[in-house]
Amino acid sequence: MRTAYTSDQIRTAERALMATLPEGTLMSRAAAGLAAVCARLLTGVHGSVYGSRVVILAGSGDNGGDALYAGARLARRGAGVSAVLAGSRTHEGGLAALLAAGGRAGAFAEDRAADLVREADLVLDGLVGIGGSGALREPYGTLAGLAADTRGLVVAVDVPSGVDAGTGEVAGAAVRAQVTVTFGAYKNGLLIDPGAERAGAVELVDIGLGPYLPGPDVEALTGDDVVRLLPQAGVESDKYRRGVVGIAAGSDRYTGAAVLSVGGAVRAGAGMVRFVSSAEPVRYVRARWPEAVTTVLRDGAESSDASQASQAQGSDGSDDPLREVGRVQAWVLGPGLGTDARAHALARAVLAEDVPVLVDADGLSLVAGDRALLRRTAPTLLTPHAGELSRLLGVPRAEIEAGRLEHVRRAAAELGATVLLKGSTTVIAENGHPVRANTTGTPWLATGGTGDVLSGIAGALLAGGLSCYDAAACAAYLHGLAGRDAAGGGPDGRGRAPIAALDVALALPAAIRALTWASIGPGQ
Ligand SMILES: NC(=O)C1=CN([C@@H]2O[C@H](COP(=O)(O)OP(=O)(O)OC[C@H]3O[C@@H](n4cnc5c(N)ncnc54)[C@H](OP(=O)(O)O)[C@@H]3O)[C@@H](O)[C@H]2O)[C@@H](O)CC1
C-alpha cells in the first residue's frame, strides 16, 4: 500500500522526529537523497555529473534550503550550479554551502533566469514545498513558466511548486516536473490530480519519518494489494462462490452500455452474470456474451424464449420486475438504462434488494432526482464522473474537477455511500477510511463506454464478496491496467494508441494474469 498525508500530518511527524535528532539532520538527509537522485538523472541525460549544468529555483523557505544543499553536493562533484534566488529571503545555511562548494547565486532577473533555465541539463524546483499555499505569487509563477521551456529535466523538491501538497489542487501556475523527489512520505497532492500529473515520477527519500506517521489520509493500492484482495477461484468454486452479479442496464435506445457493462463483469471473473433489461439490449447482450443469463422486462409479457433467457413481468407497477431473475449477490444498476418510469421502477426494485448495489450513469440521475432511493441498509457504491457528481451534490463540475479529494469525501458523507469519482485520477471515499487514489489510469481511457466496463468489473468483485471500498479500488486498478495494456506502448506511456471500451474488457484477463504472475510468481 502506498500511503500519503496532509502537510499538517507531515509537519507533526517531522517535529516528533526532529526532537530526537541534532539540528539540521533532516534537511541533510533530504538534501543527500535529492542530490543522489539528481546525480543519477544527470548521468542519464548528460553522461556525468561533472560538467553538467544545474539551475536551482530557490524560494524563501526550507524547500529552497533542500535544493541549495543538494546543489552544493552536485557542485562538489563538478556540476556547474547556479541558483536563482526568488524569495523575499534565502535559506542562509543552504546558500553558504552552495557558494562554498563553488556554486553561484543571484537574485531573480527574468532575462538572466530565462537563459539559465533554458540551457540547463536539470532545473531543481525549490520554490515552495509543504509550506506553500494558494496560487504561486510572483516571481515564482514566472519561474514555473520558464521551467516549462527548459531543454533539460525538471526535478521538483518535495512537491511541484504551485501544487497544494495536501489536496493536489492547483490554483494558478505550477511547475510541471518529470521527477519529484519527496521526503519522508508521499503527500496527498502527489497521488491526486491535477497535482499528481504535475509531479511526474515520484521518488521517495527515507528520512526516518515512518515511525512517527499517523494513519494515512490517502492511500493507493499496489499490484500486490490487488492480488491479495481479489477473489480467488479454488477447487470448491462454483458460480455462487465466485459471485453472481445482476446487471440492470441498457434500453432500446442505449444497447452498447449494457454490452460493455456485462463484458466488464464476464471478463473480470464473475461466477455468473444475470442481465435484466428490455428486449433490444437483451438481444445484443446475448449475441456478444452468451455466458450471460438474460431476463427480458416487458410489460405483462410471459417467457417464450430459448435456453438462457427468461422473461419477467415489467414495470407497470403490477409486479416485481426482478421476480424471475433468480439469486443475485450484487447488482449493477444504470449504464444506458434511461431515466423513464420503467427505469425508475427497476431502480426502485434493485435498490430494495438486500445486497450491495453499484449505481452508475443513468442510475445516478435517477438517484439525484429521488434521493429516497438511497435509503437502504445494504451497502451502496456510487460511481459518478465529475458531471454526475455535480448533479448529485449541486456543485459546479469545474469545482469538483479542481478539488477531487474534498468533493469525493463530501459525497460519501452526504450520500451515505461509498463513492468512486472517475476522472484523471479516480478517487474512492468511504466514511471512516482513507481516500483511495488509483494510480493505473491512462488518458486513453477517457473514451465513451469505459465507465460501463468499470461498472461491470466492480459489480463482479462485489458479487465475489469484496466490500464496496475494496471492490471499487480493485476495479479501478484493473480497469486502468487493462486500459494501459490495450493501448500498448512502452512502460513510460509513450507509443500508446487509441482504444475502444470493449478493448478494455477484452484485455482484463491478460492484465489480471500478468498482475498475479508478478505478485505470486509461477507455480502458485
Ligand atoms: N520540516 C522538516 O523537518 C523538513 C522539511 N523539509 C523541507 O522543508 C519544506 C517546508 O519548508 P517550509 O516550512 O520552510 O516551507 P516552504 O515550502 O519552503 O515554503 C514556505 C514559504 O514559501 C512562501 N510561500 C508560500 N506560499 C507561496 C505562494 N503561493 N507563492 C509564493 N511564495 C509562497 C512563504 O514565504 P514568504 O511569503 O515569506 O516569502 C512561505 O514562508 C518541505 O517541503 C521540505 O522541502 C525537508 O528538509 C525535510 C525536513
Ligand SMILES: [K+]
Ligand atoms: K518545490
